[in-house]
């Protein structure tokens with residue numbers, strides 16, 4: 386959707402405009418009457434429409450087309466071409482929602498100014514829509530660990546106030562979910578929740594995206610602040626907000642008004658602001674990358690969202706939750722998690738927090754063996770998947786034991802593995818593990834492992850015996 390549709394009954398004119406635009410790098414489509422124009426638009430929505438007001442031999446005139454387009458494709462900016470001296474008609478067209486107009490005869494510069502601005506508007510609208518699409522209904526926030534209960538307790542305290550909240554915590558820990566929880570339980574729940582990814586919007590586009598734009602003729606493209614009016618605006622990774630925008634946002638926070646880009650009249654908004662950061666904002670302030678006044682305005686109620694490793698207790702319930710979610714949304718198999726696999730999930734490292742765990746579960750459901758329950762060997766680390774996907778600290782069974790029992794289990798498993806490696810040769814095993822032969826014998830005896838002659842090992846514990854044999 387980056388092309389321009391030119392509708393004019395005069396072939397010379399439409400081809401002339403097309404040539405100029407193509408020279409400037411735009412793709413164009415042409416239509417000489419209203420039927421062709423509507424067919425082109427229905428086929429693929431153009432990024433911008435240039436429309437002659439007077440169309441000979443057409444069922445609809447330009448104003449009718451404009452009305453239809455504004456009704457059915459409100460995001461397509463329409464630039465009207467009007468004859469010289471037809472200013473009233475052009476103004477009427479603006480009132481009907483046209484973005485701008487050019488008068489015939491026009492020069493190339495005039496044309497290009499209007500088109501470039503129109504294309505920018507179109508891009509901005511699409512960007513805003515894409516951002517809004519990310520706004521899905523709040524997912525359920527799950528957990529019962531002490532760290533999670535502390536978090537929910539703090540969130541519950543701020544839902545009914547209008548206080549600005551700063552959520553800090555590592556990536557993927559659930560900051561946005563916490564912000565949505567506040568919104569959903571507040572008296573702004575019926576108004577929008579608009580998320581602004583401060584890291585994902587280019588610095589030079591930020592102001593237009595936030596404040597919107599106004600054309601000289603009064604055409605308005607609202608920005609995200611206006612779209613969030615009466616609701617919540619969520620600044621995700623606020624440390625990434627460009628310095629110029631920081632100053633402007635500071636002013637918005639002071640008097641809840643702002644100017645659109647190109648505008649001269651103040652726009653009033655009623656917003657609750659929630660921000661998030663995974664960085665240390667004090668350090669950003671010390672390095673002159675973040676404005677202290679803005680920090681103080683945003684950081685009225687600071688709330689820390691714990692990492693997943695601080696709430697390992699919640700992991701089995703989260704795993705079940707994600708399995709059910711992927712079953713519902715993607716039809717992936719509804720599986721349970723074996724105790725060992727759950728224990729392993731609880732002992733892994735999770736640098737990407739809940740998001741990473743969600744991805745791991747999704748991958749297991751897609752690529753795993755499919756039989757119930759999910760086994761340890763299907764999990765990353767055990768399957769040799771990327772080290773980043775969670776380094777295994779402990780094997781599954783050991784993770785569920787008390788220290789003494791775990792130590793014994795580990796020693797048994799370790800020594801049986803070594804004895805196997807050395808074909809049952811106790812002397813070589815003793816040498817490798819750094820023990821006296823007699824000390825190793827004693828150790829094995831205390832662990833219930835019986836060495837029977839050459840190469841054989843026996844063990845009271847069936848699992849260990851299986852491992853020794855395998």
Ligand SMILES: Nc1ncnc2c1ncn2[C@@H]1O[C@H](COP(=O)(O)OP(=O)(O)OP(=O)(O)O)[C@@H](O)[C@H]1O
Pocket residue numbers: 524525526527528554555556557558559560561562563621661663706739740743
């Ligand atoms: N307590 C929870 N219960 C259920 N799902 C959760 C929970 N916490 C986080 N999630 C899920 O984990 C994923 C990441 O959460 P979210 O996007 O809120 O994290 P974030 O901290 O905002 O991440 P980033 O800083 O990277 O944007 C989401 O899919 C979210 O639904």
